[in-house]
Amino acid sequence: MKTYFALLLYSLSIVGMGYFLPREAFIPQLSLFSLGFCAYLFLVQASKKRNYSFVFILISASVLRFLLIGAWPVLSDDFYRYFFDGQLIGYGINPYAYLPSGLLESGAIPANNYWETLVTKMNSPSYFSVYPPLHQLVFWISTWVGEDIYLNILSLRSIVFLFELVNLWLIKNILSNLKLPGYRLAWYAFNPLVIMEVTGNLHFEGMVLTGLLIALYYYSQNHEKLTALGWSLAVGLKLSPMLIAPVWLSAWNKTSFFKFVFISSISLLILFAPLIFGGQLTNFYTSFRLYQSSFEFNASIYYLLRWISGLFIDYNPIGTLGPSLNFIAAALLLGIGIMRKSMNTTDLASKMVWMYLVFLLLQTTVHPWYLIPALGLSIFTANKLFIAWSGLVFLSYHAYMGQDYNEHIWVVFTEYTLLFTMAVLLIRYRQSATLEDGSETRTVLDKL
Incomplete structure (x- = not known):
């Protein structure tokens, strides 16, 4: 009965956010999101205690997403x-x-x-x-x-919804292959950020996750060719999965690595052929660079450095800081990628999650939906940081409160202070305590 009550409250919060509140109504939106997040945590714990079946989680998660089928995307105009x-x-x-x-x-x-x-x-x-x-x-x-x-919205949402069903199926099968508890599916299936940003606001990070999950699934099967196709699919949808490219350097032996590189290279060449051979690569790159050096939103380290530089210069240093932070991120990601040879699938997923974390902390723009691929991958690890961040990142929507865009640094500071506190807890208090099935390393954040 408590589970159904939680689902009811969750449904009301989703309907309220999707149909009745504009983006400018930040406080009511945040209140309903918080209600949904509390229901989410309850549903995860209920799934763990009562060992809910895949069918129950699938149907419940699908209904929650289907509630938004007719809603106008209210939190994004992309x-x-x-x-x-x-x-x-x-x-x-x-x-x-x-x-x-x-x-x-x-x-x-x-x-x-x-x-x-x-x-x-x-x-x-x-x-x-x-x-x-x-x-x-x-x-x-x-x-x-x-x-x-x-009608365009309904059409795209139907496509997004189908990919979400594929994600749930893939997560279920990967968990089974890795002999991890099935309830972990609930961490993704019921997450309100995922539901609102993917199904509600039509962002493609859910599809990106599909490609990464395909790669992870076939990596667990030692199938380098299909792993390459999955990763290429993710990169073909959005460039951001390129950030985990260094992880493949330590994921394979020499023979498998060359097979992976060959297949992924051919796949990416085909996927990007219209851009490469269409004569418009310069336009694409120009806009991409402008985005990297002009936009700033919900950043962490960049905002700190911008504040420090403001003590010495009287102009916005994004044109210099943005590329510099990207260079630092690339170096760190390469270092993480080449560490530790002979990884199992859980190790690979864990590396990917930490690489996403490093990348996002060094970006000038961190929209809430950017977290979703890493959140989905974290299901297979003991790292709950992205799950916690998915509850905090909604604070970034405060910038749209009222008629004019206005980002308050103190709100961003609050978000990242809480996030860094949880990161410290994760690193400092990690305790190796193997469960009966030997599948899990527990931390204080496992209780989230």
């Missing part, structure tokens, strides 16, 4: 660019070749309410698209239903 790029492909126009604002003014696209809404409401009309070709393919498919934004 979807306007999705549908704009997808429609361009349908018109035979290369989305990397033109700026949205310029196309509308030139008359190359219809001057109707649909197109004008897409352009005026997207957050980057003066930037070339930075979404990889495989990403663009999904955009295009979602626009097959016509020039209707709501």
